[in-house]
Amino acid sequence: MQILKLKGNKAKAISTAIKTLKEGGIIIYPTETCYGLGVDATNGEAVNKLISYKTFRDDKPISVAVTDRKMAEKYVTLNSTAKNLYKEYLPGPFTIVSKGRGKVAKGVESNTGTLGIRIPKYDFMLKLTKVFGKPITATSANVSYKKTPYSVKDILTHTTKKQQALIDLIIDAGTLPKNDPSTVIDTTLDDVNILRQGSIVIRHKHKVITHSEEETRGFGEKLVENLIAKKLNKPIIIAFQGELGTGKTQMSKGMAKALGIKQEITSPTYIIAREYKLKKNFAKFVHMDIYKLMEGKEIWDVGLAEMLKEKNLIVIEWAEKISQILKEQSKKAFIVWINMYHKSESERIIEYGEFE
Amino acid sequence: MKILAIETSCDDTCAAVLNNDRVLSSVVSTQISFHKKFGGVVPNIAKEKHKEFIDPCVAKALKQAGVAMKDIDVLAVTYGPGLAVALEVGIAKIKELAKEYNKPVIAVNHLEGHLLSPFLKNSEGRIYSNIKPKFPFISLIISGGHTELVLVEAIGKYKLIGQTLDDAAGEAFDKVARLLKLGYPGGPLISKVAETGDRKRYDLVRPMIRSKDFNFSFSGLKTACLLSLRKIYASKSAKHDGEIISFSTTSDYFDSTKMFFTKKEISDFAASFQEAVADVLVTKLARAVAKYNVKHVSIGGGVCANLHIRKRIRQQFEKTGIDVAMPKTRFCTDNAGMIGIVAYHKAKRCEFLKDVMKLDRDPILNFK
Numbered sequence: 001m002q003i004l005k006l007k008g009n010k011a012k013a014i015s016t017a018i019k020t021l022k023e024g025g026i027i028i029y030p031t032e033t034c035y036g037l038g039v040d041a042t043n044g045e046a047v048n049k050l051i052s053y054k055t056f057r058d059d060k061p062i063s064v065a066v067t068d069r070k071m072a073e074k075y076v077t078l079n080s081t082a083k084n085l086y087k088e089y090l091p092g093p094f095t096i097v098s099k100g101r102g103k104v105a106k107g108v109e110s111n112t113g114t115l116g117i118r119i120p121k122y123d124f125m126l127k128l129t130k131v132f133g134k135p136i137t138a139t140s141a142n143v144s145y146k147k148t149p150y151s152v153k154d155i156l157t158h159t160t161k162k163q164q165a166l167i168d169l170i171i172d173a174g175t176l177p178k179n180d181p182s183t184v185i186d187t188t189l190d191d192v193n194i195l196r197q198g199s200i201v202i203r204h205k206h207k208v209i210t211h212s213e214e215e216t217r218g219f220g221e222k223l224v225e226n227l228i229a230k231k232l233n234k235p236i237i238i239a240f241q242g243e244l245g246t247g248k249t250q251m252s253k254g255m256a257k258a259l260g261i262k263q264e265i266t267s268p269t270y271i272i273a274r275e276y277k278l279k280k281n282f283a284k285f286v287h288m289d290i291y292k293l294m295e296g297k298e299i300w301d302v303g304l305a306e307m308l309k310e311k312n313l314i315v316i317e318w319a320e321k322i323s324q325i326l327k328e329q330s331k332k333a334f335i336v337w338i339n340m341y342h343k344s345e346s347e348r349i350i351e352y353g354e355f356e
Numbered sequence: 357m358k359i360l361a362i363e364t365s366c367d368d369t370c371a372a373v374l375n376n377d378r379v380l381s382s383v384v385s386t387q388i389s390f391h392k393k394f395g396g397v398v399p400n401i402a403k404e405k406h407k408e409f410i411d412p413c414v415a416k417a418l419k420q421a422g423v424a425m426k427d428i429d430v431l432a433v434t435y436g437p438g439l440a441v442a443l444e445v446g447i448a449k450i451k452e453l454a455k456e457y458n459k460p461v462i463a464v465n466h467l468e469g470h471l472l473s474p475f476l477k478n479s480e481g482r483i484y485s486n487i488k489p490k491f492p493f494i495s496l497i498i499s500g501g502h503t504e505l506v507l508v509e510a511i512g513k514y515k516l517i518g519q520t521l522d523d524a525a526g527e528a529f530d531k532v533a534r535l536l537k538l539g540y541p542g543g544p545l546i547s548k549v550a551e552t553g554d555r556k557r558y559d560l561v562r563p564m565i566r567s568k569d570f571n572f573s574f575s576g577l578k579t580a581c582l583l584s585l586r587k588i589y590a591s592k593s594a595k596h597d598g599e600i601i602s603f604s605t606t607s608d609y610f611d612s613t614k615m616f617f618t619k620k621e622i623s624d625f626a627a628s629f630q631e632a633v634a635d636v637l638v639t640k641l642a643r644a645v646a647k648y649n650v651k652h653v654s655i656g657g658g659v660c661a662n663l664h665i666r667k668r669i670r671q672q673f674e675k676t677g678i679d680v681a682m683p684k685t686r687f688c689t690d691n692a693g694m695i696g697i698v699a700y701h702k703a704k705r706c707e708f709l710k711d712v713m714k715l716d717r718d719p720i721l722n723f724k
């Protein structure tokens with residue numbers, strides 16, 4: 001292991017770091033947040049070496065440092081959320097997760113194919129990644145989840161001899177200011193292709209406009225009363241499409257009222273699905289918000305198959321994410337689609353009907 | 357009394373070992389799933405994931421505590437509220453362990469866990485928050501899935517006095533981050549960009565702040581944010597190369613690659629939003645303290661990790677002689693340590709399950 005002081009020695013530090021990275025070695029380098037652990041992210045052997053170094057500390061994935069957005073785009077696809085974040089917040093203490101292009105070594109991208117990118121606001125790292133021309137892994141050189149490494153001493157006193165033997169080079173910039181580790185931001189939930197399996201065209205479409213939350217709730221109540229009156233012998237799915245703040249939860253409250261539910265209907269977003277047992281008409285009222293699902297097929301892990309086995313009333317917010325799956329289930333369940341839009345501050349446009 | 361506690365109500369698989377109310381170990385699945393997913397950022401709710409992580413989590417918790425299964429006196433598990441298929445995994449595991457090792461079981465309400473989390477002790481017996489519970493007190497639980505005010509008359513004796521009527525406080529952070537096109541999750545991000553922001557710049561309504569009850573509406577605040585952002589956008593839309601994107605159909609806004617707001621506007625907006633959340637929480641909490649005439653307050657849940665909200669709550673009660681017990685950051689978000697402390701108190705009251713095989717999950721469990 002070689003330790004190089006960065007101060008007054010930048011050119012040599014960069015050339016030595018480049019040589020070490022090219023040879024598949026591990027370097028420890030300073031950033032604006034803390035010391036990082038770097039290998040060539042495209043070199044499978046080097047990445048394996050890094051993983052064997054890190055096994056004792058396993059609560060963070062591997063992200064990579066690049067020099068600018070242009071370089072990042074060789075390795076990930078940026079959607080509009082990501083582009084905005086790059087423009088406004090990079091370089092800076094953020095790790096921005098996007099869909100990977102599969103161009104880094106195995107084990108660097110997550111198992112869903114996403115990759116976290118850092119552009120450290122730290123001159124040495126920007127130069128190093130620029131000269132190296134390839135992404136360098138940017139996991140923090142933490143030795144335990146308690147201690148963020150701000151000095152070389154932090155690292156050396158908390159690593160075993162075996163681990164130290166794996167480190168080839170340390171770039172020592174002294175004690176770094178105690179900034180928090182980078183904030184991880186996932187932009188892939190906003191990917192249009194994840195959000196929409198396909199837009200749904202509603203057949204026999206009806207349209208109403210509500211002028212207040214009370215009216216929106218009232219509409220939900222009436223809709224469910226009509227559905228009960230149909231006396232169907234299968235589960236019913238009410239599939240919502242509509243942006244934030246259009247009143248989906250309000251309408252669900254009205255539906256719950258029609259079912260005689262006394263509890264407060266609160267948003268299911270965080271836990272994905274809330275179930276309410278019923279005494280008549282249906283076995284359960286299941287209120288779902290699937291915005292957080294990465295892929296439509298995860299709906300099965302949340303228990304859709306079980307929900308379809310009995311006569312339940314299932315409300316799904318962000319149903320456009322599983323429109324294909326719902327199409328395939330249209331024999332097993334009676335499906336009503338509802339689209340909601342803002343008309344004005346208090347008015348909402350509600351379109352509803354069956355599948356096209 | 358050695359307790360093994362399991363928690364699987366939502367994203368994280370958690371296991372902990374306690375000696376009475378002292379935490380010997382507390383393991384969360386994100387520490388197990390090395391680089392498979394992005395640090396728990398990507399939702400990890402699927403029951404298959406819980407099934408995969410539960411054994412390693414339990415093994416790691418026992419190992420870190422230096423305790424063997426045969427030394428465990430009591431088993432504890434969350435039975436609600438939460439995602440049904442996720443809760444089932446923890447319950448199935450506890451049934452298996454209870455049968456194999458013939459141990460008594462305690463079923464725990466996840467919310468009671470958040471409520472008692474500030475009173476967890478370290479292995480030497482020091483309360484992490486340095487504050488002992490003094491009854492009666494008011495507890496404010498603020499997380500991704502819940503926002504509740506609870507009157508605590510004694511441990512085990514709770515009265516729900518108010519709650520959100522729609523979205524939880526933590527959820528509002530995620531949704532406002534989305535409106536600002538900042539990505540997921542919103543909590544840490546909003547608090548980060550708000551650091552340099554002007555919290556007085558945007559005047560956001562504080563829904564229900566004047567209502568006499570102790571309920572909240574964070575969906576109302578989210579909608580207020582949407583409308584406010586739309587106004588800012590409308591006032592400057594002409595400047596965007598003549599391209600008019602109607603913010604009224606919000607999907608156009610999200611599909612567009614344009615950034616409508618400057619970095620300064622985003623920082624100021626995040627700070628203004630955070631301030632609105634803090635105002636509502638602090639106002640209702642202070643009013644509950646006055647009405648029930650308590651001398652003690654505690655908070656719990658993931659949103660308690662937000663430094664600005666912690667600061668505002670601390671400031672509110674600074675000169676009043678009212679103690680505020682706050683959980684250590686790692687016990688704010690979901691963990692099994694807090695399930696263990698509930699089990700400890702229930703065990704002292706001999707509230708063991710008579711027939712563990714009959715234990716069923718209760719996805720909408722709440723305080724009465």
